[in-house]
Amino acid sequence: MxxxxxxxxYPLNGEIKIQGSKNGILPVLAACILQKGVCILHNCPDIRxxxxxxAILRELGVKCEMIKHTITIDTTGIQAKAIEKEKTExxxxxxxxxxxxxxxxxEGFLGKAGGCNxxxxxxxxxxxxxxxxxxxxxxxxxxxxxKGRLKGADITLRIPSVGATENIxxxxxxxxxxxxxxxxxxxxxxxxxxxxxxxxGAEIYGEGSAAIIISGxxxxxxxxxxxxxxxxxxxxxxxxxxxxRGKIRLHQVNHEHLGxxxxxxxxxxxxxxxxxxxxxxxxxxxxxxxxxVKTEPYPGFPTDLQSVLLSTLTVAKGESCxxxxxxxxxxxxxxxxxxxxxxxxVEDNILRIRGVDALYGCEVQxxxxxxxxxxxxxxxxxxxxxRIENKDYVERGYENIVRDLxxxxxxxx
Ligand code: EPZ
Numbered sequence: 001m002x003x004x005x006x007x008x009x010y011p012l013n014g015e016i017k018i019q020g021s022k023n024g025i026l027p028v029l030a031a032c033i034l035q036k037g038v039c040i041l042h043n044c045p046d047i048r049x050x051x052x053x054x055a056i057l058r059e060l061g062v063k064c065e066m067i068k069h070t071i072t073i074d075t076t077g078i079q080a081k082a083i084e085k086e087k088t089e090x091x092x093x094x095x096x097x098x099x100x101x102x103x104x105x106x107e108g109f110l111g112k113a114g115g116c117n118x119x120x121x122x123x124x125x126x127x128x129x130x131x132x133x134x135x136x137x138x139x140x141x142x143x144x145x146x147k148g149r150l151k152g153a154d155i156t157l158r159i160p161s162v163g164a165t166e167n168i169x170x171x172x173x174x175x176x177x178x179x180x181x182x183x184x185x186x187x188x189x190x191x192x193x194x195x196x197x198x199x200x201g202a203e204i205y206g207e208g209s210a211a212i213i214i215s216g217x218x219x220x221x222x223x224x225x226x227x228x229x230x231x232x233x234x235x236x237x238x239x240x241x242x243x244x245r246g247k248i249r250l251h252q253v254n255h256e257h258l259g260x261x262x263x264x265x266x267x268x269x270x271x272x273x274x275x276x277x278x279x280x281x282x283x284x285x286x287x288x289x290x291x292x293v294k295t296e297p298y299p300g301f302p303t304d305l306q307s308v309l310l311s312t313l314t315v316a317k318g319e320s321c322x323x324x325x326x327x328x329x330x331x332x333x334x335x336x337x338x339x340x341x342x343x344x345x346v347e348d349n350i351l352r353i354r355g356v357d358a359l360y361g362c363e364v365q366x367x368x369x370x371x372x373x374x375x376x377x378x379x380x381x382x383x384x385x386x387r388i389e390n391k392d393y394v395e396r397g398y399e400n401i402v403r404d405l406x407x408x409x410x411x412x413x
Contacts, residue, residue: 002391006379007411012246020227026093037222085111099171119327152177172214231257289318307374314342333371361386
């Protein structure tokens with residue numbers, strides 16, 4: 001497998017533009033099949049998960065073309081076909097095609113969705129919601145068969161699930177009647193999907209709050225749309241500036257999406273300046289710890305930056321405590337960081353970190369997407385050379401982490 005190599009000990013220093021959002025575009029790509037025509041998407045990240053999703057669309061007979069960061073999708077020739085396991089098992093977001101196929105054809109056959117190994121990742125809330133909307137679901141060993149005519153329903157989510165909220169919004173857009181989602185996810189990606197669907201002609205209210213109302217319409221039409229910047233990629237590099245005591249400027253960043261991250265950066269001693277389209281962070285004096293931080297649904301601190309923050313805290317001066325409240329197995333990077341000299345203990349979902357004077361470069365294994373990025377950040381802060389194996393993981397969500405960090409002055413290949 002490919003690897004990334006880093007020579008640590010150099011403060012990040014430079015400025016780059018942030019890519020389009022992985023978790024913003026994936027539901028939008030699935031939602032494109034709700035209309036019979038052409039959608040043109042701009043600022044699309046050229047990442048593995050997007051390429052895999054385009055492969056699923058082509059499997060359905062949809063014409064897809066990606067030129068630089070623009071994707072053109074023509075669904076005129078779409079057929080209601082099964083999407084086999086080898087296509088769906090690579091990522092969790094393939095599950096969103098179920099809502100889209102049900103809305104478009106009244107049926108869907110989908111191989112079991114995959115995704116990062118950060119927990120069990122059940123799909124009970126997706127299934128329960130579709131059943132409430134009048135769908136017959138047959139869960140087979142490696143696939144799901146669903147059939148029926150979608151009707152609006154009141155759905156209360158046990159957890160404000162991002163994916164379940166998105167799947168229900170996509171299905172409800174063309175359902176008969178009104179659907180209300182209570183305890184809905186409030187992430188920026190939910191608002192992105194609602195903006196896209198509304199531009200297509202959907203009737204949606206309340207997105208971004210805990211209650212979303214979708215009044216089903218008869219037909220949706222093709223649109224041109226700009227994908228929002230990736231808040232997790234931006235947060236990764238901002239934390240990298242703190243870990244290396246550097247100074248960086250990021251362009252094409254939505255400040256609002258980084259609220260909880262900015263709180264932590266300031267607690268650690270970073271100085272932040274916001275510009276109309278970007279953000280500047282000076283991490284030269286950012287060596288303080290954070291007594292207690294919890295990952296939470298938005299607007300709380302995002303679970304997708306938990307591992308990256310963990311790396312950053314391993315070289316803070318003092319003790320920190322990080323609670324992972326979203327996924328039950330998002331600790332696989334701890335063992336790799338310990339190989340570099342980090343002092344971390346795990347007790348249930350609590351990570352206790354005692355800052356060390358230095359991490360030491362060595363060979364480590366990336367275990368999943370965000371954990372891989374966290375090891376790169378640790379390598380930037382470490383003394384000597386760090387080799388992070390299994391680069392395929394990070395290519396799922398970062399367009400080119402080596403190019404980005406070279407642009408920020410890192411010594412990386
Ligand atoms: C989305 O995953 C993101 N993925 C994840 O990002 C992100 O970590 C997560 O939301 C939380 O913000 C995409 O958008 C493609 P959930 P999703 O449903 O939708 C449990 C990354 O690195 N749950 O909000 O799968 C679930 O197990 C990825 O970019 C059920 O129990 O997350 C988890 O504990 C990783 N039953 C919690 O809810 C269900 O039916 C939140 O999961 C659904 C979820």
